[in-house]
Amino acid sequence: MRVSVKRGRPPGMMDVARLAGVSHQTVSRVLNEHKNVSEQTRLKVRAAIAELGYRPNRTARALVTGTSKVIGVVAPNTALYGPSSMLTAFEQAAQESGFAVNVGSVRSLNERSIADAVERHLDQRVAGLVVIAPVASAGPALARLPEDVPLVTIDGDPERASTLVTVDQVAGARAATEHLLEAGHSTVWHISGPADWFDAAGRVRGWEEALKAAGAEQPPLLTGDWSAESGYRNGKLLARLPEVTAVFTANDHIALGLLRALSEHGRRVPEEISIVGFDDVPQAAYYTPPLTTVRPDFDAVATAGVELLLAQIESGTPDLSARRTIAPTLIPRDSVAPPPAR
Amino acid sequence: MRVSVKRGRPPGMMDVARLAGVSHQTVSRVLNEHKNVSEQTRLKVRAAIAELGYRPNRTARALVTGTSKVIGVVAPNTALYGPSSMLTAFEQAAQESGFAVNVGSVRSLNERSIADAVERHLDQRVAGLVVIAPVASAGPALARLPEDVPLVTIDGDPERASTLVTVDQVAGARAATEHLLEAGHSTVWHISGPADWFDAAGRVRGWEEALKAAGAEQPPLLTGDWSAESGYRNGKLLARLPEVTAVFTANDHIALGLLRALSEHGRRVPEEISIVGFDDVPQAAYYTPPLTTVRPDFDAVATAGVELLLAQIESGTPDLSARRTIAPTLIPRDSVAPPPAR
DNA sequence: TTTCTTTGTGGGAACGCTCCCGCAGCGATC
DNA sequence: GATCGCTGCGGGAGCGTTCCCACAAAGAAA
Numbered sequence: 001m002r003v004s005v006k007r008g009r010p011p012g013m014m015d016v017a018r019l020a021g022v023s024h025q026t027v028s029r030v031l032n033e034h035k036n037v038s039e040q041t042r043l044k045v046r047a048a049i050a051e052l053g054y055r056p057n058r059t060a061r062a063l064v065t066g067t068s069k070v071i072g073v074v075a076p077n078t079a080l081y082g083p084s085s086m087l088t089a090f091e092q093a094a095q096e097s098g099f100a101v102n103v104g105s106v107r108s109l110n111e112r113s114i115a116d117a118v119e120r121h122l123d124q125r126v127a128g129l130v131v132i133a134p135v136a137s138a139g140p141a142l143a144r145l146p147e148d149v150p151l152v153t154i155d156g157d158p159e160r161a162s163t164l165v166t167v168d169q170v171a172g173a174r175a176a177t178e179h180l181l182e183a184g185h186s187t188v189w190h191i192s193g194p195a196d197w198f199d200a201a202g203r204v205r206g207w208e209e210a211l212k213a214a215g216a217e218q219p220p221l222l223t224g225d226w227s228a229e230s231g232y233r234n235g236k237l238l239a240r241l242p243e244v245t246a247v248f249t250a251n252d253h254i255a256l257g258l259l260r261a262l263s264e265h266g267r268r269v270p271e272e273i274s275i276v277g278f279d280d281v282p283q284a285a286y287y288t289p290p291l292t293t294v295r296p297d298f299d300a301v302a303t304a305g306v307e308l309l310l311a312q313i314e315s316g317t318p319d320l321s322a323r324r325t326i327a328p329t330l331i332p333r334d335s336v337a338p339p340p341a342r
Numbered sequence: 343m344r345v346s347v348k349r350g351r352p353p354g355m356m357d358v359a360r361l362a363g364v365s366h367q368t369v370s371r372v373l374n375e376h377k378n379v380s381e382q383t384r385l386k387v388r389a390a391i392a393e394l395g396y397r398p399n400r401t402a403r404a405l406v407t408g409t410s411k412v413i414g415v416v417a418p419n420t421a422l423y424g425p426s427s428m429l430t431a432f433e434q435a436a437q438e439s440g441f442a443v444n445v446g447s448v449r450s451l452n453e454r455s456i457a458d459a460v461e462r463h464l465d466q467r468v469a470g471l472v473v474i475a476p477v478a479s480a481g482p483a484l485a486r487l488p489e490d491v492p493l494v495t496i497d498g499d500p501e502r503a504s505t506l507v508t509v510d511q512v513a514g515a516r517a518a519t520e521h522l523l524e525a526g527h528s529t530v531w532h533i534s535g536p537a538d539w540f541d542a543a544g545r546v547r548g549w550e551e552a553l554k555a556a557g558a559e560q561p562p563l564l565t566g567d568w569s570a571e572s573g574y575r576n577g578k579l580l581a582r583l584p585e586v587t588a589v590f591t592a593n594d595h596i597a598l599g600l601l602r603a604l605s606e607h608g609r610r611v612p613e614e615i616s617i618v619g620f621d622d623v624p625q626a627a628y629y630t631p632p633l634t635t636v637r638p639d640f641d642a643v644a645t646a647g648v649e650l651l652l653a654q655i656e657s658g659t660p661d662l663s664a665r666r667t668i669a670p671t672l673i674p675r676d677s678v679a680p681p682p683a684r
Numbered sequence: 685t686t687t688c689t690t691t692g693t694g695g696g697a698a699c700g701c702t703c704c705c706g707c708a709g710c711g712a713t714c
Numbered sequence: 715g716a717t718c719g720c721t722g723c724g725g726g727a728g729c730g731t732t733c734c735c736a737c738a739a740a741g742a743a744a
Binding site for chain 2: 057228229232259283
Binding site: 378 | 720721725729730
């Protein structure tokens with residue numbers, strides 16, 4: 001049952017001013033913590049604000065200042081673990097800095113829809129933009145926006161000049177692959193994410209680098225799409241290849257599908273085949289067997305992203321060269337063991 | 343490389359008016375698709391808009407109309423499958439109706455933080471509010487907001503008078519339990535979600551009802567918290583009880599933890615124990631064995647929610663009795679079988 | 685003393701829209 | 715032929731802030 005609150009127009013600055021016996025301007029000064037307000041009047045104004053339950057109209061402020069305490073986040077509209085974790089982490093980080101978050105998600109990651117989402121945000125006069133669009137097609141969409149809008153890209157194109165926060169995919173993948181190699185496997189197979197994602201590309205590169213550094217032979221690359229289904233599909237193939245003893249998957253869900261395909265074919269993990277995933281979804285510790293994986297720190301990404309964005313907003317100058325790389329950590333569990341003796 | 347776009351103040355309505363040779367008022371009329379504008383001038387104005395690349399300033403509009411084309415969503419700040427799926431579904435549905443979405447997530451679901459999130463949204467002059475806060479403590483927080491702000495509650499308190507969209511948890515749980523009973527099990531155990539969630543309570547109720555209707559004995563209730571860990575913890579207990587042959591878990595992640603506990607104790611699914619989950623997370627089909635589960639249609643929830651909200655926004659009158667219930671569907675897979683012959 | 689700065693305050697304009705009202709032109713009605 | 719209503723359009727006020735400038739009082743420097 002909602003209590004009845006009459007609100008024939010909520011109180012405005014003028015009402016506060018009148019009650020406090022000062023001018024609207026003085027109220028504004030108190031609100032914005034300006035100097036040159038005597039302690040006495042400050043108190044009077046504060047009291048009036050409290051009495052009326054006054055809350056400043058952010059819309060009006062936005063109109064006159066041309067900007068608002070809102071940051072826009074562009075993200076792919078999926079339940080994908082990475083992006084959705086990022087989104088909540090961003091919301092949290094922004095909130096702690098007094099900013100609200102406007103989401104403008106895009107269903108498909110093509111240039112057009114990303115550009116649309118950006119435009120929508122600009123119409124709302126957001127103070128800055130965070131773009132989580134880890135695909136190449138985001139580049140052109142971002143290229144055409146005005147120079148002076150603060151922008152931070154997450155896991156974006158390393159080649160593009162722009163403020164960038166990335167999880168170090170390459171290092172993470174390298175660590176995963178090395179972990180497998182060190183367990184004694186002669187080589188490591190890889191089921192990748194979708195080819196157009198930078199994340200997926202980085203993981204492929206880390207895998208290749210680790211293999212090359214160890215002088216291991218590089219097996220053909222299998223391509224997935226982040227889904228368990230793609231892990232299953234590729235897994236059915238791998239299960240029939242007796243020489244595969246170690247697989248690094250681009251994420252945990254692919255690993256899950258792989259796990260199931262292997263189990264169906266009676267191949268045991270980790271006794272016959274070792275697996276390392278990526279993401280450390282909360283469930284990974286309860287897969288059968290518990291999955292060794294690589295954990296990116298999404299909170300750190302979000303914190304760094306907001307920090308960089310706020311710096312731009314305050315300075316007014318987008319710093320195109322500011323970068324931040326977050327190193328992921330390997331979480332060893334039970335899905336890795338030495339290869340079977342032949 | 344961002345292209346340099348000068349923007350010494352973006353074009354305003356006046357600029358368009360001047361270029362088209364009409365008054366600002368006429369431009370406004372064209373924009374808002376008012377009648378009483380001749381086709382001829384409409385075209386002229388449209389041309390001027392296109393030439394200048396004019397985009398209306400939503401902030402100014404919001405100031406004068408007192409509302410904006412933004413809906414606020416209050417959701418728990420978690421990566422939980424349900425809430426985060428809802429969030430993206432809402433964003434999608436809102437976008438299709440021309441609304442942007444402001445998220446104001448809350449870290450903990452207590453009255454205070456929910457009230458804060460609501461206040462933040464109100465400051466932004468959102469047109470309406472969607473609250474995904476499926477716990478009892480949300481009630482009081484919502485009770486104190488002004489009568490005239492459009493509000494839709496998702497999976498909220500059925501007792502409270504307010505516009506409500508809910509997944510029919512009771513029916514879903516009943517279907518899950520009946521499915522197990524029909525397979526021949528004499529009774530069904532249940533690992534619930536956190537006690538303060540309405541979702542969890544509804545699922546418990548459905549389970550109880552189905553048991554009672556079938557005249558089956560009701561085993562003690564085990565309590566989880568949506569996490570795989572809680573499924574594992576309770577699973578270790580269940581695994582040692584030879585009489586349990588069927589378990590309905592409050593969500594798929596709990597089922598995953600249970601699956602693992604059972605596997606560690608050498609108890610086979612579904613040969614010895616059958617399991618039904620809830621949510622149908624995309625990975626459920628790739629658990630070992632593939633999980634029989636109940637799928638709530640989050641898109642339908644979001645669509646209904648936005649529809650109800652927009653109706654309120656347009657009418658200006660919150661319809662406290664409007665309700666919508668979305669029936670979930672049972673997805674049979676391989677985790678259910680008849681009980682072992684004794 | 686006179687002048688200059690500093691501190692606290694108030695009065696308006698402006699931000700970019702929408703809303704209210706007025707008004708000319710024109711066909712329909714009495 | 716006068717009155718009415720309808721269509722198409724423009725002028726101005728106002729939304730609730732912040733920003734720019736003015737100005738009085740009080741102290742510091744000349």
